[in-house]
Amino acid sequence: MSEGKVTIRDVAREAGVSPSTVSRAFARPDRVSAATATIIFDAANRLGYHSEPVQTVPLRGIRGVIAVIVPDIANQFLSDVIRAVQHECDAHDYALIVAESRESASMERTAFDRIAPLVDGAILTSSRMPDAMIRKCAQTRPIVSANRIVRGVDSVVIDINDGVEQLADHIQRMGFDRVTYLDGPATSWSVGFRWHTVSQACAARGIAARRLWPGAPTVEGGFAFAGKYLDDPTGMVVAHNDLMAVGFMAAMRRQGRHCPQDYSIAGFDNDLIGQISQPTLTTVRQSPALMGTRAARILFDRLKGERPAQDITTVPTSLIIRESTRRPGGEGA
Template sequence: MAAQEHLPQAGEGPARRVTIRQVAQAAGVSPSTVSRAFAKPDRVSAATSKRIFAAADELGYYSRPVESVPLRAIRGLIAIIVPDIANQFFSDIIRAVQHECTAGGFSLIVAESQESASRERAAFDHIVSYADGVILVSSRMPDAMIRKCAQTRPLVVVNRSVRGVPSVAIDISTGIAQALDYLVALGFNSLTYLDGPSSSWSVGVRWKCLEAECHRRQVSVRRLWPGAPTVAGGAKFVSTYRENPTGAVMAHNDLMALGFMSAMRAVGYRCPRDFSIIGFDNDMVSQLTQPTLTSVCSSQTRLGTEAARALLLKIKGDLSGTFTASVASQLLVRQSCGALQVSGK
């Protein structure tokens, strides 16, 4: 593999070369293992991959455009890769991107990674030869791998921030602050947070924000994680929660919150009589369940629209890699929270 380039940052001198051998030395592995981690991540252990990508990030390991991927003579196709097509958060983003693509004269191809970084990379490699640009939504790939992908085609990340790659992310701070103020007003001073998958960028960002807002309000918070961002993933935490119930619960997304509510109901606990719970994303099902679910939400339509518009500009060469857009969040109060009660359970 040829030597790689480090893109100079503000205040730096001329670009310096970073080679695959330097990354291998820093990570304590062979050059062939580094090459395999980028090209076929499913053939390298998770621990080794993590060490390699951390070293690549620190050194500034960037790929030149991949010459084996030809530029298409006929334009007209955009690709989007999401972790879970069935999740409404992602399907709403896909729909918004589709609308912008149609308006811009492009068709859309959709791929699902099933929450796997290796499947996401494999999907990208299969699609990239045919697409004029790619949108990665809630990407599970490491930053260094995303930057390598961004060297092959115009690329925008959604619900993620990667240095040097155009991004559209959620400003979660307002919604979380509103949720904490609401719980404190209901009398709660302790909280259990049911967190999502460790591979999710938004998991780390959201937890840091939640922890800081709890500290400001002198609310103790316990984090249960990692968890699958599904109904089953939320239900899984019930037994652990019951060992030390806090009364107030927040979940990584609405699906986990609804799974937790259902599993708690199965063992005799009622919401909001015995516990209050808040989710994220404002899933349609959260508006139909009983009780209806209080949720921190942002506009998925806005996320998809901003991402598609940015990518179309990037394809035309009218957008820099430093582009970032932010979509606001807010708390939607429904029926799943009530004033703190002393429970005999």
Template structure:
């Protein structure tokens, strides 16, 4: 971080007023997305990192960890928070939780506020660009989950095995093509899931159609059913369980049931998917391992200076339930 770069320098380079720069960092909803993006890009290029003078972090140990998640209503992230909390409690640390609402600008603001109070920060499935995350890591120890950033410690889920099992399962049920309901355009894990699924399908000789980008929510999955019905493939894989459940609801509204009329597989293996009717076949990702490993990695960073392995991974596996069945005639 370059302390000599001021907010006026950023404003001049971005062609806006200093007050606009200030609003972009403190109240991003009041600045247009295009202007906010330009300001953040200029700030990164100049080495400016907005932390109010009265809130600059001290070097003293505070006994507090911060975690920033995109969506607290998503069980995947709430489970990560819970596992981080448990690991922090075991090591006598407190936890500060913030939500970015899937917004890179809000995530940046949350980080700038959290670093004053916390010894380190976990960014869960960060929506910020790589360069911005690296700038954050220069301020305080940072660990990211479900994302690989050069020079920053990462803990990811290796979806390759789960995707291979998914493709083999659908092929065994008689399907020769499938539709993938993809996630957000700015999600690193969405790109990795797509790459691994396409490779797995190629190995099994399955054709794949992609709906992208998508909103990783129940509503997002619900909305995709209409386009799917224009050219159905019989088999569907969703970016997460909530999208799969929304898709099932929309299909049911149109008179289609799984696995009678189609088969569907989610990703995450959430409790809501297990309790759904029919119970959802899903790729299991261990949020417990993901969160606890991220917490241990971060705590080791500022307690004994241990940088550890740059990228650590946790495995995945397919859990077969009632939402998949033999291809209907």
């Protein structure tokens, strides 16, 4: 073959198929049989043919692309956020890229820097980056911060005040005057905010709250706190989230301590794991799906130029009382 640019027609002749079949093999491989596609790609490799670079191909049927970055994809709270954002992307004809930072601020920044050139905007969910770094990222792409307030950046947060007040009333009605709080990672904004809200609500009711932290917001993280709790048991335990609460209960069972006979425990989130645990878990119900929906809609409004920046949107909470809490030596309140 003479030197020069290899074309689709050249590949078609080499493979013994029509040019339109070659075009489909590269653009829509699902519409070509596996055997035919193999023949076409082998011919293209022999001839040195390269299809049009992805970045120059017009987006098909979508308006653009946004990203969601989360600390832990396996966490149901965060996966519920992702699912809600995906639903909004489908409704707005946007594609979605998801990245995980593994609870690391530096990995989160690296993920954002890699994704930013590919997307129109991003949702940072439970971001572990410092505020200044988030604002720096917001200078390059429209950003919405979910589950964290960042000054100067659109933020969607869960208003835990009502849920925590209801929880504190429940603890008081059951007759507990001491509470152990199992807290999450030091890098999480929601950790400090939630502890402050819980400790203030308990103090207002004459309930002493002690804090065990930092910990991983996982089943393993809750499991690891059982030994420290047993050094000075309080009878009532509140965990940063349901995953930690379930992990704590598992560790306590290994120590021969059972809930709610030997202690009571409550969590946050209303995850499925808490709904089916034994006993079922009292929890402050949050709505990560609603938070994800509102964060996505705000971002789309920003991209359309229909929303001013620096707004804070809240999502409500409420207490769900289940089997894991009851009066010491008695029945549930």
